[in-house]
């Protein structure tokens with residue numbers, strides 16, 4: 001049942017929850033770092049980074065970088081506080097500048113299955129198309145231990161192209177990582 005609207009980059013989409021999706025700015029750094037620490041602690045095999053060794057948990061770094069460049073951005077879902085995030089950046093080498101990567105996908109447990117994850121991915125893809133000229137591929141990796149995330153990415157149009165066996169080791173167990181790609185129309 002539709003009871004709200006999500007605003008994704010200015011456009012309204014009807015969903016079961018009312019929320020706003022927007023690009024994070026420097027002032028959002030404290031809320032982002034707190035959520036980042038929570039996601040890494042709660043889902044150790046869904047993310048490669050560890051809570052005690054994570055660049056995106058460095059408050060000063062995030063205050064400096066959030067909103068500073070179109071090439072490397074993070075979107076947040078607000079309801080009204082920060083309840084979800086996703087990042088997208090363009091590869092830095094000239095020969096891989098046609099590739100962008102999605103990372104740091106997270107929605108708090110209480111707000112899941114309401115369309116926020118999809119709205120965040122849509123915002124990241126929209127950013128890639130509008131602001132990352134020449135980007136024609138969006139890549140991501142998803143752990144075999146995160147089937148919900150894989151379902152979300154497939155729903156958004158990503159297709160698996162390979163599996164890296166035992167890519168991540170945590171608490172003595174190995175986890176495969178599936179690599180996925182979505183091709184964007186070239187501008």
Ligand SMILES: CC(C)(COP(=O)(O)OP(=O)(O)OC[C@H]1O[C@@H](n2cnc3c(N)ncnc32)[C@H](O)[C@@H]1OP(=O)(O)O)[C@@H](O)C(=O)NCCC(=O)NCCS
Pocket residue numbers: 043046047105106107108111112113114115116117118119141142143146147148149150151152153155
């Ligand atoms: C993965 C995650 C971001 C999904 O967020 P969400 O807001 O619940 O996603 P949405 O409500 O937009 O779901 C969109 C679609 O994705 C798929 N999906 C989402 N979660 C799913 C799940 N647990 N199982 C199966 N499919 C799922 C469904 O097709 C869903 O559409 P539907 O609800 O109409 O069936 C969230 O579950 C999460 O933060 N998980 C823990 C962290 C994580 O795994 N991050 C990914 C790292 S690669």
